Amino acid sequence: MSSTDTVPVNGKAPSPRTRVRRIAERAHYDRDTLYAILDAAYLCHIAFADEHGVHCIPTACWREGDHLYIHGSNGSRMLRLAAEGAQVCVTVTHLDGLVLARSAFHHSMNYRSAMIYGAFEVVGADRKAAALDAFLNHIAQGRAHEVRAGNRNELAATTVLRLPLDEAAAKIRTGGPKDDDEDLGHPVWAGVLPLALKPLAPEPDGAQPADGVPGYVMEWAGRAGGADQ
Numbered sequence: 001m002s003s004t005d006t007v008p009v010n011g012k013a014p015s016p017r018t019r020v021r022r023i024a025e026r027a028h029y030d031r032d033t034l035y036a037i038l039d040a041a042y043l044c045h046i047a048f049a050d051e052h053g054v055h056c057i058p059t060a061c062w063r064e065g066d067h068l069y070i071h072g073s074n075g076s077r078m079l080r081l082a083a084e085g086a087q088v089c090v091t092v093t094h095l096d097g098l099v100l101a102r103s104a105f106h107h108s109m110n111y112r113s114a115m116i117y118g119a120f121e122v123v124g125a126d127r128k129a130a131a132l133d134a135f136l137n138h139i140a141q142g143r144a145h146e147v148r149a150g151n152r153n154e155l156a157a158t159t160v161l162r163l164p165l166d167e168a169a170a171k172i173r174t175g176g177p178k179d180d181d182e183d184l185g186h187p188v189w190a191g192v193l194p195l196a197l198k199p200l201a202p203e204p205d206g207a208q209p210a211d212g213v214p215g216y217v218m219e220w221a222g223r224a225g226g227a228d229q
């Protein structure tokens with residue numbers, strides 16, 4: 001465990017399959033680190049196996065408390081299998097930079113990533129609408145109470161699942177290249193080319209309500225560079 005790891009996600013040491021072996025000093029098992037990686041994500045990748053082999057499918061996600069949530073059509077093969085309790089491995093990855101070293105061998109990437117193992121559980125009808133509100137608010141805080149709520153048919157057609165965050169690991173790389181001492185004098189540019197998922201200017205659809213632009217769109221525009229929305 002790294003020195004920053006104070007509260008393991010399940011209150012115990014990492015499991016045999018969550019213990020990071022390769023470059024273990026980049027591992028984090030504490031809740032705060034895991035939550036921060038999940039909360040910065042709009043999507044995850046869900047790996048599972050069926051009679052046709054192994055699949056890894058991207059899908060939207062959000063966190064509430066100690067669970068990662070997903071949703072989708074009742075007709076989705078992935079959601080059907082997950083609802084039946086299939087074992088899954090879920091990953092979330094943020095790419096923070098390309099690391100250009102002086103040697104080809106030491107090129108790398110800066111990242112924050114998380115892997116969660118387990119089985120999803122079905123969110124019951126009594127909690128489904130609230131969970132989907134949380135999803136909308138993850139996309140745009142406050143939006144759930146502005147839009148037309150899901151009707152009975154829409155809710156019935158939607159499966160919501162949640163995965164306990166009690167078997168998870170995070171791995172983070174930061175910083176510059178780790179060149180060998182004998183390469184430090186090699187005359188080539190070395191350093192990090194940073195990357196970030198960046199908001200762009202909002203694109204209004206059709207006629208807009210007269211009572212102004214909501215705060216979350218204004219805020220998005222501000223983060224996009226002060227676009228006048």
Ligand SMILES: Cc1cc2nc3c(=O)[nH]c(=O)nc-3n(C[C@H](O)[C@H](O)[C@H](O)COP(=O)(O)OP(=O)(O)OC[C@H]3O[C@@H](n4cnc5c(N)ncnc54)[C@H](O)[C@@H]3O)c2cc1C
Nearest residue numbers: 017018019020021022093095109111113114115169170171
């Ligand atoms: C953007 C990005 C690019 C990468 N590029 C490369 C590359 O080109 N080559 C390469 O070898 N590796 C790369 N990695 C690292 C890679 O994800 C693995 O950590 C590494 O390959 C070791 O794999 P392993 O099976 O030997 O890990 P082990 O250390 O044996 O894994 C044991 C357990 O540690 C945890 N774990 C391992 N890796 C991660 C992770 N990334 N995030 C969260 N938990 C993890 C899991 O629970 C896993 O089951 C990259 C990672 C990211 C996020």
